[in-house]
Amino acid sequence: xxxxxxxxxxxxxxxxxxxxxxxxxxxxxxxxxxxxxxxxxxxxxxxxxxxxxxxxxxxxxxxxxxxxxxxxxxxxxxxxxxxxxxxxxxxxxxxxxxxxxxxxxxxxxxxxxxxxxxxxxxxxxxxxxxxxxxxxxxxxxxxxxxxxxxxxxxxxxxxxxxxxxxxxxxxxxxxxxxxxxxxxxxxxxxxxxxxxxxxxxxxxxxxxxxxxxxxxxxxxxxxxxxxxxxxxxxxxxxxxxxxxxxxxxxxxxxxxxxxxxxxxxxxxxxxxxxxxxxxxxxxxxxxxxxxxxxxxxxxxxxxxxxxxxxxxxxxxxxxxxxxxxxxxxxxxxxxxxxxxxxxxxxxxxxxxxxxxxxxxxxxxxxxxxxxxxxxxxxxxxxxxxxxxxxxxxxxxxxxxxxxxxxxxxxxxxxxxxxxxxxxxxxxxxxxxxxxxxxxxxx
Numbered sequence: 135x136x137x138x139x140x141x142x143x144x145x146x147x148x149x150x151x152x153x154x155x156x157x158x159x160x161x162x163x164x165x166x167x168x169x170x171x172x173x174x175x176x177x178x179x180x181x182x183x184x185x186x187x188x189x190x191x192x193x194x195x196x197x198x199x200x201x202x203x204x205x206x207x208x209x210x211x212x213x214x215x216x217x218x219x220x221x222x223x224x225x226x227x228x229x230x231x232x233x234x235x236x237x238x239x240x241x242x243x244x245x246x247x248x249x250x251x252x253x254x255x256x257x258x259x260x261x262x263x264x265x266x267x268x269x270x271x272x273x274x275x276x277x278x279x280x281x282x283x284x285x286x287x288x289x290x291x292x293x294x295x296x297x298x299x300x301x302x303x304x305x306x307x308x309x310x311x312x313x314x315x316x317x318x319x320x321x322x323x324x325x326x327x328x329x330x331x332x333x334x335x336x337x338x339x340x341x342x343x344x345x346x347x348x349x350x351x352x353x354x355x356x357x358x359x360x361x362x363x364x365x366x367x368x369x370x371x372x373x374x375x376x377x378x379x380x381x382x383x384x385x386x387x388x389x390x391x392x393x394x395x396x397x398x399x400x401x402x403x404x405x406x407x408x409x410x411x412x413x414x415x416x417x418x419x420x421x422x423x424x425x426x427x428x429x430x431x432x433x434x435x436x437x438x439x440x441x442x443x444x445x446x447x448x449x450x451x452x453x454x455x456x457x458x459x460x461x462x463x464x465x466x467x468x469x470x471x472x473x474x475x476x477x478x479x480x481x482x483x484x485x486x487x488x489x490x491x492x493x494x495x496x497x498x499x500x501x502x503x504x505x506x507x508x509x510x511x512x513x514x515x516x517x518x519x520x521x522x523x524x525x526x527x528x529x530x531x532x533x534x535x536x537x538x539x540x541x542x543x544x545x546x547x548x549x550x551x552x553x554x555x556x557x558x559x560x561x562x563x564x565x566x567x568x569x570x571x572x573x574x575x576x
Contacts (some may be wrong), residue, residue, distance in 0.1 A: 176210045177266045195542060197535055202229030205554045205561060208542065216539040216565040218551045223371070223403045223514070227476045228554040234433040237472035238465070246465040250457055260467035267474060268412070268425060270442035272449070275462035279402035279428035280316025285456065286365065286398045286424045287320060289443065292450045294362030295434075298394055301360070308355045308364045308395075310346040314372035315365075315400050346370065347378035349385040356393040363424070364390055365398035368414035372403075375516035376546035377509050383418040390423070396447065398400035402428035402439065403514075407477050407555050410487030410512030417511070423447060430511035433473040438466045482555040484511040489562050493551065498564035501574045515551045516544070517573075525576060533576065 180198045197215070201208040205228055207217045216356045220226065227234060241256070248254045261273045274289075286306060294305040309324040322330045323337035341542070344351040346366070355361060366381055370376040390397040399422035404414035406427065411417055413425070424447065428439035437460075461467065477483065490512040497508045497515055505527070507518035519527045527543035534541055541549050553565065 145522060174211050180210070183415050187528055195531055195540060197540065204228040204230075205557045213534070214538065216553065216568070218539055218541045218553050218565065220243050220552050220554050221434050222429065223408050223552055224429035224432070225434040226482060226555045227473060228556040229434065229478075231473075231476055231556075232431050233476055234435055234469060237468050238435050241465050241468040244464075246346075247460065249459050249465045250462060254462075254464040254467070256464040256467040256471075257462045260462075262547070263471055263474065264440065265442060268442055269421070269477075269574075270425065271444040272442065274441050274443075274448065274451075274456075275436040275466070276439045276441070276458050277460050277466070278316070279426070279439050280318050280321055281458065281461075282367070282402065282426045282441050283315040283398075283400055284320055286400075286426050286441050286530060287363070288456060289424060289441065289447060289451060290363035290365075290396050290398060292455075293396065293447050294360075296450045297446065298362055300362060304340065304360045305362045306340045306342060306360045308342045308344060308352065310366045310370075311343055312346050312370050312373035313343075313365075313367065313400075314370070315367075315402070346373075346376065347382050349382065349389065352386060352389050356389055356395050361393070361395050361428060363396040363398050365400060367400045367407060368417075369404050369511060369514065371550075372544055374518070374544050375550060376513055377511060381418070383415055383420040387420045396423040397423040398422060398426065400426050401534045402426055406430040406474075407483040407486050408512055408514050408552070410490050411483055412477075414511070414570040430477075431473055432466065432469050433476065435469055436466060438470045438473075441471075442465055458525050465534060477555075480556070485557075486555045489513060489557065489559060490515075492559060492562055493566065496563070496570065499550065500570060501576075504573055504576060510551075513553055513555055513557070517549050517551070519547045519549065521547050530573065530576065534569065535570045535571050537572050539565055554556045 169570065177198045181196065197206045198210045200210050202217070205217055206214050207229065208214050217229065245254065257275065264273050275287060276285055290307060291305040294300040295302065311326045313324055315321050317330065319334065322334050322340050324341050324343060325331045326343060342355055344355050356364065364386065386397055399415050400411050401415065405413065409417065414424060424441060425442040431440065432438035453566060493513060493515055494508065494510065497517055500517065504520055505517045506520050508515065510516055519530060526546050527549045530549060531541050531543055541551055543549055553562070
């Protein structure tokens with residue numbers, strides 16, 4: 135510590151210069167691939183450090199952020215941006231919402247972790263609030279979205295053996311093409327994206343993948359008596375905000391019920407107000423057997439996820455058969471309660487529904503030669519870009535960044551637009567003005 139106090143600015147500059155020089159060959163190559171145009175030496179240093187010491191498993195938009203408030207973020211040079219990614223919908227309540235951060239700070243000063251070896255005085259409050267809100271008997275807390283989805287898969291298998299009486303080790307689960315629920319071995323075993331599953335075999339057995347938004351395919355798959363569950367996103371996020379035809383979710387519910395198959399709704403990205411209702415399933419008044427939540431369950435301040443189900447399903451897992459050290463901690467539970475209350479009390483579902491109509495109309499007016507499709511629901515939309523040798527979704531996002539709005543491509547030809555749900559109509563129209571002027575100028 136004493137050395138760091140005496141560390142002069144000149145010393146820092148010398149060290150930074152050495153780091154940059156030492157890794158300049160690799161860094162320059164990677165910068166060209168990312169189209170990085172660092173706006174300052176500070177940004178350049180940060181790009182270089184992360185490139186040298188971090189794994190290369192992400193390709194971020196080249197901007198270095200160090201502050202967020204509401205719908206805005208600022209870079210290290212003080213430039214302000216509209217955030218139209220919202221941490222992949224983890225920030226539905228906006229950056230650093232004062233009620234959520236306040237709950238975090240208050241609980242952090244009191245008790246952060248007990249593990250599940252002991253009771254704490256907050257978890258039960260979270261479980262009661264969430265189960266009453268969503269109408270289920272029980273909640274099982276986890277941390278990340280992929281952990282919650284893995285938990286749902288385990289729970290469905292266990293239910294299949296204990297309740298449906300499927301022969302041991304033959305429980306089958308059906309997924310859909312274009313799904314995305316994480317990067318674990320189980321998750322990539324269901325993926326149809328070579329970038330996700332390529333090079334990671336062998337894969338988990340007894341997983342079947344069928345086309346999305348295809349009820350006859352689901353009917354056929356569920357005719358197998360060993361099928362215990364069907365898991366899908368009500369709207370596919372990472373696949374490019376793919377919205378199924380009206381009636382699809384009702385059809386899923388009917389087929390699953392008739393064949394004694396659990397419907398697992400992965401609402402990690404679509405849930406908690408993003409599509410204009412608490413859950414995307416609510417648009418068709420469909421109740422999943424297992425509901426998976428994450429991302430905005432913490433308002434973006436730490437990882438919190440959960441699955442909800444009724445007793446017949448949830449109580450098939452007994453003590454010692456599943457768990458998580460951090461899942462259900464007093465800190466995460468207090469944050470989750472605050473996050474849900476913000477959505478409810480600030481009427482963010484209603485705001486997303488109302489402003490979603492504005493967003494859809496503004497995006498629909500974009501240059502049709504460049505934007506071939508606009509799709510989505512609530513404040514979760516995507517535009518499909520007509521690729522040319524000179525232009526793709528990545529380059530469009532770089533132009534948007536330069537104009538003060540941050541968005542991220544999914545695949546090479548799709549851009550998601552998903553601002554925090556606290557956005558006002560005035561702010562939304564200003565942001566869509568940036569999108570329109572940028573895209574139409576291209």
